[in-house]
Amino acid sequence: MWRRLAQILAVLLCILGWGFVGCTLAMDHWRVAQLGGQGGSSVVVTASYWSNLWKDCYEDSTALVNCIDLGVLWSVKSYIQAVRGLLMIGLCLGLIGTVLAFFGMECTNIGGAQRSKDRMLITASAFHLVGCLSDMAGYCLYINRVAVAFLHAKADASKMSYEIGPPLYLGLVGGFLIFLGATVQCASVCSVSHPKSRHPMVLFICERGEERDIPRGRKHICGPSKTSKVSRSIFPYQMVSVVTV
Template sequence: MEKRLIQISGFLISSLGWLFVLCTMAMDYWRITQLGGQGGSFIIKVAWYWSNLWKDCFTDSTAVTNCRDFPVLWSVTPFIQGVRGLLMCGLTLGFFGVVLCFIGMECTYIGGADRTKDKLLFAGAVFHFAGGVSDISGYCLYINRIARTSFAPSVGPGVLRYDLGPPIFLGLVGCFFILLGAVFYAVTVYRVICPERYSNSSMVYDYGGGTYMAPRSRGRTLYTGYYRPSRQYGSYYIDSGRSSSSKISKLSQTTPDKISERDAFV
């Protein structure tokens, strides 16, 4: 039950983070700045310049917005192309990660045996981790571009100093959720990464004349619950506290009675 709860929590967190990153692709105000309205002027005129991954826009004090869409792909600013490519790559990897993790979770009845489901879940965690790293790289590239202009000691005329917009912070939170969900998945399938030794997962049975070692299994074995010794020799239990001499004494207690009955009949 604990394993299922961790997997369900990881699925919800990683899926929510993937949706956050997807929403930021279509959101406005990736970067924003304002002009006017400062210095105690009695006539307040404010204008906002903002942009996202697809267009640059200008909004005046009357709430009229004029936008200029970015041109075709091969003529866009290189860092915008890089941010688009990293985010799209991360979203694609995250989509495959969501599918693999959904199939590999223990609470779903598809995917095959437990060993196969654990491998699928681990593969989904790897996809989520790679997608989260790709997404956070795209946001860091965009932030670095803005920071280089905002914190430059001297900025030429006509160059605006932009601030970070809400989509950047929402995307960073989404990346954190994706990486956290990948960690939750990896915790539940740690046996795939570090398998246990067979010597630690075996049971030893002592039958007096020798020992038999059998690996532990999750379910019922071939002989458990089906083999019952005959009642004419008494009942036997595989117990480490009892020695083989006690079993032999039980045989000696049952067999003389039958031999004496046969001699009396003869």
């Protein structure tokens, strides 16, 4: 029962994280820069710049937004294109992993035998982990570029200083949820495929055809056969067999 609950929880975590990552592709304010200063006792912001993976925008104090669409392939910056590719690869791998997880869950009637379903779950966990690494690599690359621009702006006042926006935090949370779900999913399979080790039993043939199971690595003493009373009287001092495996 606990195995089914763990698998359901793992799939829900992966789907939730996958949804967070997908939402960040369409969200604005990946990086934000505000222009203005303090006037009296309140902060007066005259304008703000923000960007995402698809456009750069300028918003003035009257909430009027003017945007410039970024290029699709060659006219866009290389790191923007790399982030797009990494996130899309992560989403595709996560989708494949989710489908395999549905086929491999114990509570579903599809997927074949239990061994085949366990293999599907392991494969789904691998797809989720690789997709999570791809997503995290894309977010870290973008954060690195924003941090570099921020440090350059601190050194040169003529350059604009950008800050990290909410989509990046949401994407990092989504990546963590995918990693957690894939780990729980893999653990639910490994705990059954590799149970706690016990002393294996080996077949031990005693004298006079007696068969007994003994733990490996222990000593076993076989006495004389109980089927014949004559043998007890004839061999009262029969040596016992001591076997160590």
